[in-house]
Amino acid sequence: MDLMGMMGKLKETQQKIEDTKKRLDTVLINEQSADGLLKVTLTANRAIKSITINDTLLEDKEQLEDYMILVLNNAIEKATKTNEAELDAVAKMDMPMIPGMDNLFK
Incomplete structure (x- = not known):
């Protein structure tokens, strides 16, 4: 097992991440x-980066709060999926599979 080669690969992968x-x-x-x-x-x-609120929502504080929670949660979920997919792709592409190392970049 080439430890130096693996360490170099690990550094390279960390840079790509x-x-x-x-x-x-x-x-x-x-x-x-x-x-x-x-x-x-x-x-x-x-x-x-930005939040745009239609004026009609400003008349109903509760509705605005509900909208904020719903839309922000949906956006965060989409962003998280995109983020994880991109980072997983980099890790899978470059990492030699070492048992127990798969959680290192989470």
């Missing part, structure tokens, strides 16, 4: 309520 995380800052996830009154954009790293 860092590069992927940086790139995910530029991947935008758009989500909106079914009626389009509330729109949210966040990065695949789950940073909120």
